[in-house]
Amino acid sequence: MVATPMNGAHSKGKPMKIKLALISAAAIIIASPALAADAPTDPQIAHIAYTADTLDIEAGKQALAQSKNKAVRGFAEEMVRDHTAVNDKALALVKKLKVTPQDNPTSQSLTKAADAERAKLGKLSGAAFDREYINNEVAYHKTVNGALEKTLIPSAKNGELKSLLQTGLTLFREHQAHAEKIAKDIK
């Protein structure tokens, strides 16, 4: 279920280690929505959402530091701006609800995969960097969107958290479409 979009997004030169890390992160998030006992709690969901946003902000900042491509830089600015806005809202919400986000294996897997990708991107430049960054953004948003749709939104108990996640899903689908368009243009 998860492997198909991931495989489709990484057609060129994606190291198996990173691919497996992203797949396992997605698998952890998506695998068990039917099992109520395994469904993430609201504090865990808040942590996963905040982590996913933060990792994409960091990736965007890396792209702004390394890329000279106008379209890629515009996309990276969009990622930093939008994910920061969502995280600001998420932080305000958890404060209001007096919820402490709780670290969990999904957040850890996402972070591990992002660390590996950041290291890989750090060694690239020019068109090779642009392609890798954008292809990873396509894959990353597919993973996170699948998780939001299939697990995080259905599992969220608090109405305001659920609503913020739904807004996030609409936004991240926009990002995915934008990344896919750029990926096609710079192929």
Added chain:
Amino acid sequence: MFRRRCILGAGSAGVFLLAAWPAAAAPHSYTVVIDKLKFGPVPAQLHKGDTIVWVNHDILRHSATASDHSFDVGLPAGATGETVLTKTGTILFACKYHPGMRGALQVK
């Protein structure tokens, strides 16, 4: 007497017409609300000279940007902006940051 009444009547009609004409042609202001990455409903009866007030209720920065470049309104989260319609026809618009957000103004 009759003549005076006619003159008065005609004068009143003139005053009425003069008063009514500019009111009928006066430009209107319409609000379009943006929320959850969508433009709200756009008024159907728009005329040249009318104003669109864009109200961004979203948590994100958006824009109302015409594809023919006739307007480009930046809308930070919670902000309001205005567009005066200066031409007739169909004007397609979108958010330049989130191109999936689209709409069309039909201006007569």
